[in-house]
Amino acid sequence: xxxxxxxxxxxxxxxxxxxxxxxxxxxxxxxxxxxxxxxxxxxxxxxxxxxxxxxxxxxxxxxxxxxxxxxxxxxxxxxxxxxxxxxxxxxxxxxxxxxxxxxxxxxxxxxxxxxxxxxxxxxxxxxxxxxxxxxxxxxxxxxxxxxxxxxxxxxxxxxxxxxxxxxxxxxxxxxxxxxxxxxxxxxxxxxxxxxxxxxxxxxxxxxxxxxxxxxxxxxxxxxxxxxxxxxxxxxxxxxxxxxxxxxxxxxxxxxxxxxxxxxxxxxxxxxxxxxxxxxxxxxxxxxxxxxxxxxxxx
Amino acid sequence: xxxxxxxxxxxxxxxxxxxxxxxxxxxxxxxxxxxxxxxxxxxxxxxxxxxxxxxxxxxxxxxxxxxxxxxxxxxxxxxxxxxxxxxxxxxxxxxxxxxxxxxxxxxxxxxxxxxxxxxxxxxxxxxxxxxxxxxxxxxxxxxxxxxxxxxxxxxxxxxxxxxxxxxxxxxxxxxxxxxxxxxxxxxxxxxxxxxxxxxxxxxxxxxxxxxxxxxxxxxxxxxxxxxxxxxxxxxxxxxxxxxxxxxxxxxxxxxxxxxxxxxxxxxxxxxxxxxxxxxxxxxxxxxxxxxxxxxxxxxxxxxxxxxxxxxxxxxxxxxxxxxxxxxxxxxxxxxxxxxxxxxxxxxxxxxxxxxxxxxxxxxxx
Amino acid sequence: xxxxxxxxxxxxxxxxxxxxxxxxxxxxxxxxxxxxxxxxxxxxxxxxxxxxxxxxxxxxxxxxxxxxxxxxxxxxxxxxxxxxxxxxxxxxxxxxxxxxxxxxxxxxxxxxxxxxxxxxxxxxxxxxxxxxxxxxxxxxxxxxxxxxxxxxxxxxxxxxxxxxxxxxxxxxxxxxxxxxxxxxxxxxxxxxxxxxxxxxxxxxxxxxxxxxxxxxxxxxxxxxxxxxxxxxxxxxxxxxxxxxxxxxxxxxxxxxxxxxxxxxxxxxxxxxxxxxxxxxxxxxxxxxxxxxxxxxxxxxxxxxxxxxxxxxxxxxxxxxxxxx
Numbered sequence: 010x011x012x013x014x015x016x017x018x019x020x021x022x023x024x025x026x027x028x029x030x031x032x033x034x035x036x037x038x039x040x041x042x043x044x045x046x047x048x049x050x051x052x053x054x055x056x057x058x059x060x061x062x063x064x065x066x067x068x069x070x071x072x073x074x075x076x077x078x079x080x081x082x083x084x085x086x087x088x089x090x091x092x093x094x095x096x097x098x099x100x101x102x103x104x105x106x107x108x109x110x111x112x113x114x115x116x117x118x119x120x121x122x123x124x125x126x127x128x129x130x131x132x133x134x135x136x137x138x139x140x141x142x143x144x145x146x147x148x149x150x151x152x153x154x155x156x157x158x159x160x161x162x163x164x165x166x167x168x169x170x171x172x173x174x175x176x177x178x179x180x181x182x183x184x185x186x187x188x189x190x191x192x193x194x195x196x197x198x199x200x201x202x203x204x205x206x207x208x209x210x211x212x213x214x215x216x217x218x219x220x221x222x223x224x225x226x227x228x229x230x231x232x233x234x235x236x237x238x239x240x241x242x243x244x245x246x247x248x249x250x251x252x253x254x255x256x257x258x259x260x261x262x263x264x265x266x267x268x269x270x271x272x273x274x275x276x277x278x279x280x281x282x283x284x285x286x287x288x289x290x291x292x293x294x295x296x297x298x299x300x301x302x303x304x305x306x307x
Numbered sequence: 308x309x310x311x312x313x314x315x316x317x318x319x320x321x322x323x324x325x326x327x328x329x330x331x332x333x334x335x336x337x338x339x340x341x342x343x344x345x346x347x348x349x350x351x352x353x354x355x356x357x358x359x360x361x362x363x364x365x366x367x368x369x370x371x372x373x374x375x376x377x378x379x380x381x382x383x384x385x386x387x388x389x390x391x392x393x394x395x396x397x398x399x400x401x402x403x404x405x406x407x408x409x410x411x412x413x414x415x416x417x418x419x420x421x422x423x424x425x426x427x428x429x430x431x432x433x434x435x436x437x438x439x440x441x442x443x444x445x446x447x448x449x450x451x452x453x454x455x456x457x458x459x460x461x462x463x464x465x466x467x468x469x470x471x472x473x474x475x476x477x478x479x480x481x482x483x484x485x486x487x488x489x490x491x492x493x494x495x496x497x498x499x500x501x502x503x504x505x506x507x508x509x510x511x512x513x514x515x516x517x518x519x520x521x522x523x524x525x526x527x528x529x530x531x532x533x534x535x536x537x538x539x540x541x542x543x544x545x546x547x548x549x550x551x552x553x554x555x556x557x558x559x560x561x562x563x564x565x566x567x568x569x570x571x572x573x574x575x576x577x578x579x580x581x582x583x584x585x586x587x588x589x590x591x592x593x594x595x596x597x598x599x600x601x602x603x604x605x606x607x608x609x610x611x612x613x614x615x616x617x618x619x620x621x622x623x624x625x626x627x628x629x630x631x632x633x634x635x636x637x638x639x640x641x642x643x644x645x646x647x648x649x650x651x652x653x654x655x656x657x658x659x660x661x662x663x664x665x666x667x668x669x670x671x672x
Numbered sequence: 673x674x675x676x677x678x679x680x681x682x683x684x685x686x687x688x689x690x691x692x693x694x695x696x697x698x699x700x701x702x703x704x705x706x707x708x709x710x711x712x713x714x715x716x717x718x719x720x721x722x723x724x725x726x727x728x729x730x731x732x733x734x735x736x737x738x739x740x741x742x743x744x745x746x747x748x749x750x751x752x753x754x755x756x757x758x759x760x761x762x763x764x765x766x767x768x769x770x771x772x773x774x775x776x777x778x779x780x781x782x783x784x785x786x787x788x789x790x791x792x793x794x795x796x797x798x799x800x801x802x803x804x805x806x807x808x809x810x811x812x813x814x815x816x817x818x819x820x821x822x823x824x825x826x827x828x829x830x831x832x833x834x835x836x837x838x839x840x841x842x843x844x845x846x847x848x849x850x851x852x853x854x855x856x857x858x859x860x861x862x863x864x865x866x867x868x869x870x871x872x873x874x875x876x877x878x879x880x881x882x883x884x885x886x887x888x889x890x891x892x893x894x895x896x897x898x899x900x901x902x903x904x905x906x907x908x909x910x911x912x913x914x915x916x917x918x919x920x921x922x923x924x925x926x927x928x929x930x931x932x933x934x935x936x937x938x939x940x941x942x943x944x945x946x947x948x949x950x951x952x953x954x955x956x957x958x959x960x961x962x963x964x965x966x967x968x969x970x971x972x973x974x975x976x977x978x979x980x981x982x983x984x985x986x987x988x989x990x991x992x993x994x995x996x
Contacts, residue, residue: 014372020381027886031780038769039776043793046855048819049808050796064819114689121686127679133687139976140698142909144916147945147965147972150952151701151708157722178697185690210682239801242919246953257803261923264807272817279804290799359878379881392879396897405893409884453883463882 057277075273085266091252100255103173107237110177111184112230119188140182165253172243184229191225231293235286256282308493309369309460310335316365318351325351327517336491340508348517349497353463358382385454389466391446393438399449400434406457424452444475462494501541513537535668538590538661547635549589555580563589567631571607574657579671590661596637599654609654614647705969708962715956736963755944759914765854766910770861775891778866798859806923809852813838842940849941852920861906867992868902898994905991908979916968918946
């Protein structure tokens with residue numbers, strides 16, 4: 010092959026051109042389509058602090074007026090909405106209950122699946138994965154009937170508890186699987202050592218294993234908290250009384266005020282509601298990502 | 308074929324200085340080994356020659372033409388990776404044909420070359436298999452075939468034998484050397500195994516901590532190590548290294564002094580000792596020490612010690628001798644059975660001793 | 673004997689909460705969906721049914737399925753069409769666009785920081801609570817306050833091609849539906865693919881460069897063939913989840929009255945699962961709605977069994993694992 014200086018310069022130029030084509034592909038595929046995402050976030054942030062934005066994301070003034078829902082009743086158009094704080098507490102209560110239930114159930118069953126030999130273990134694991142893959146929203150109608158049957162429909166706060174139970178139940182297959190994964194990574198000899206030392210299995214679980222799966226439990230609790238915090242459909246469908254709405258449902262109804270829509274306040278309220286999610290996510294990004302891979306969402 | 312010149316190249320990864328100011332010339336058709344412990348920068352250097360890394364500073368020349376900015380695909384190099392890096396989704400045939408397909412050579416030409424190289428490497432039976440169905444030695448040959456099929460100007464080998472068992476390694480060592488001599492391809496061979504480097508290479512570049520320590524043919528490297536690192540790295544069992552001082556009480560004698568040791572060095576010119584005193588490291592290879600009887604030598608030119616432990620190696624014994632505060636290793640012919648605790652007198656072969664400056668680590672003789 | 677009991681008592685103890693929760697949230701609604709699909713349960717006999725499961729006011733019937741399969745329900749053909757459009761186009765984004773996106777982010781972009789910024793950007797739609805994501809879209813497409821039309825104008829799209837309402841005009845509304853779900857879905861593929869790409873040994877890619885490949889060729893001939901299983905996994909998994917997902921459509925088009933029934937249909941974004949939802953919660957035809965759901969349930973079960981056959985147990989759980 011030719012290896013004159015001329016030839017080499019040509020090849021280098023060609024390589025530069027190829028690199029530029031690669032960059033063009035990146036821009037076309039990953040950057041340009043991402044612009045709407047950036048704009049949307051830019052808008053929600055600047056709109057929430059400004060009375061009027063131009064070009065979508067440039068605030069013209071700086072005001073906290075849009076955040077008035079934090080200290081005064083919310084009015085949009087003619088309609089008066091419930092105070093923000095009880096609604097926030099509803100949302101928080103739902104998320105915490107879901108999270109608590111999921112962690113309790115899935116750490117017990119995750120341990121059993123990882124560490125115990127029993128008949129039907131493999132079948133149970135396959136069943137759990139099948140559930141994990143199965144789209145739960147199809148079951149909304151039947152769940153509505155069950156909620157009614159259990160007398161949990163239209164009972165205000167009790168309905169929220171029922172919803173938490175259902176939501177937790179829907180999350181549990183995935184959570185169980187994640188926690189099982191963490192148990193699987195603990196070497197057996199650790200448990201044996203503790204057993205030889207004369208501890209009971211329960212005590213082993215509490216003092217030896219649990220601290221080691223704590224990261225997994227933390228991940229599952231954050232994940233299920235966030236999924237409870239974001240839950241929309243169940244509350245939207247099953248809760249009829251305004252004072253037991255959660256934040257996403259209230260925001261949904263506010264968006265519906267087409268004519269009287271107050272973009273500024275909606276942006277602020279939306280940010281208020283989304284911030285815990287974004288904070289949690291940025292803190293525990295790595296672990297959550299792994300979980301989202303298997304997530305049923307989307 | 309081509310002459311490769313590394314002109315003062317350096318590579319930094321953030322704060323890590325992987326390679327520092329490396330100057331090296333590899334002649335047309337020469338077989339050069341990069342030798343050093345892991346993390347010494349040898350693989351980084353290889354990847355720079357391949358064009359996968361771009362040097363942070365300096366230039367790389369092929370036959371005096373600057374190829375520093377040339378991407379790997381245009382350098383016409385063949386490379387064998389430590390992990391072999393065979394494409395798992397392609398058959399052996401497709402693996403070997405891959406470089407030719409990318410060159411858009413005609414199908415018939417490709418087929419001919421693939422079968423030719425497969426025959427040369429004795430893998431023509433395996434062409435339909437997938438890499439997962441091959442043994443380590445077979446993968447090695449396929450990787451070699453893929454590197455050679457496009458008749459590269461430079462062949463780069465990155466620890467190619469480290470995943471093979473001992474017997475196969477010796478076999479492949481000879482085979483690679485034969486191939487290289489036959490095809491006369493300029494070859495760079497990266498290894499941490501000094502035996503591989505010594506047996507195969509025309510010249511060896513010993514590297515440590517990103518810097519070139521010495522670049523010479525195997526015999527020179529062994530007989531005239533340029534510094535303490537090379538002295539200790541080359542040779543098995545390793546050279547005895549003793550820290551101490553040089554003393555020159557008068558104009559025509561030099562003594563090496565360390566705790567429990569005082570040895571006259573007849574071959575060392577007194578001016579090496581500078582102002583009569585100098586901190587040095589004395590190096591003697593185990594095979595350059597011999598046992599002497601009480602009246603056989605000038606007493607000042609011998610060391611007295613007791614046998615600490617004896618390791619029989621078949622043909623020879625490796626004896627650990629306690630001398631003063633030091634334990635020296637010596638190789639002696641395996642006749643008679645020296646016993647632990649026995650007191651002996653040993654004499655170095657003074658024409659083969661090494662002296663290094665302790666501060667600069669460099670050879671003094 | 674005692675040992676034998678302990679052998680299954682202990683696991684049972686640990687697993688009881690799981691069984692209760694799965695029974696409540698999965699098994700009983702699944703069974704109930706099957707049963708309800710064959711009943712005429714509606715608002716008329718709902719109360720009686722709640723009081724007494726075996727009330728004779730609820731009767732068994734095949735009517736629901738007759739109406740679906742003979743298209744006696746006039747909405748069925750359109751719903752089916754929209755569903756196919758929705759699943760196929762969003763799937764294309766999730767499985768194939770996401771592949772190109774991942775190659776761009778995890779392979780073409782060499783700067784770690786830039787790569788991370790892009791990855792987080794593309795993840796945002798997924799991690800943002802659904803309703804906020806919907807809110808931002810509703811603003812973005814708003815012809816007066818939003819930016820989408822302005823952006824398109826800037827890109828030279830002629831005025832008469834810009835809709836006065838993205839929500840109501842077909843096919844703009846359908847395009848919007850695909851985009852809204854596509855942005856969320858792309859990140860699923862992206863997570864799986866980038867993990868897979870990162871797990872490909874660097875040696876393999878370097879080898880392809882040495883062998884004479886440029887970056888495109890390395891991507892096409894080495895990386896993509898190695899992503900065969902992850903791609904199959906994403907396609908399979910997303911098919912299932914898209915068939916049944918309607919949350920974002922409900923949030924965007926259902927805003928206002930009618931609980932997502934009226935406006936979604938006229939906008940041409942009524943997918944099968946949303947139709948089932950609307951039948952139940954806007955028209956209170958629980959039996960008929962369950963029959964619609966049951967069809968999805970059966971498709972779901974068939975697909976899952978199929979996936980187990982194709983992937984096996986391991987691959988289902990480690991979608992990003994590349995076999996080298």
